[in-house]
Amino acid sequence: MAEQFAKAWEGFAAGEWQNDVNVRDFIQKNYTPYEGDESFLVSEGTEATNTLWAKVMEGIKQENSTHAPVDFDTSVISTITSHDAGYINKDLETIVGLQTEAPLKRAIIPNGGIRMLKVRAKLMIANLIHKLRKSSLSTAKRTMLAFSMFTLLTS
Numbered sequence: 001m002a003e004q005f006a007k008a009w010e011g012f013a014a015g016e017w018q019n020d021v022n023v024r025d026f027i028q029k030n031y032t033p034y035e036g037d038e039s040f041l042v043s044e045g046t047e048a049t050n051t052l053w054a055k056v057m058e059g060i061k062q063e064n065s066t067h068a069p070v071d072f073d074t075s076v077i078s079t080i081t082s083h084d085a086g087y088i089n090k091d092l093e094t095i096v097g098l099q100t101e102a103p104l105k106r107a108i109i110p111n112g113g114i115r116m117l118k119v120r121a122k123l124m125i126a127n128l129i130h131k132l133r134k135s136s137l138s139t140a141k142r143t144m145l146a147f148s149m150f151t152l153l154t155s
Helices: 023-030 047-066 114-134 139-154
Strands: 071-077 105-108
Touching: 105 114
Parallel strands: 071 105
Antiparallel strands: none
8 A cells, every 4th residue: 555655645654544543653753832922823814715705604604693504415424534625715716625525514413413403404304394384285184284293303
């Protein structure tokens, strides 16, 4: 495996991490402490950074107003390799690596993400119930459907 990735690993100190998943070994072999001051943090940001941040903030404002995530990927359980590289705006980005393939799109993470998924599902069902109330379905059918969805979510 080391031969296959030799070019990608140029500049890194060799170690066990090259033959096995060993993050601890990689960090210990390749960590260099930063001994400068904080002046690199006080920048106003590049034009690209500010544009990207403004785009992210649009989604954050939407999430804050709805109290729910913008979107969910319900088709796959999240792993470290489950999603393609994600971008906010590919042409402006230097670093790639959103959790999913779209900004603020949440993945289903078995440990800790289930509660967020239930919140979003409840909001979607509440919206559906609101639409059903305006539809031509009889009251009995609407009530039965709403009760069925609520029971499904709370079980």
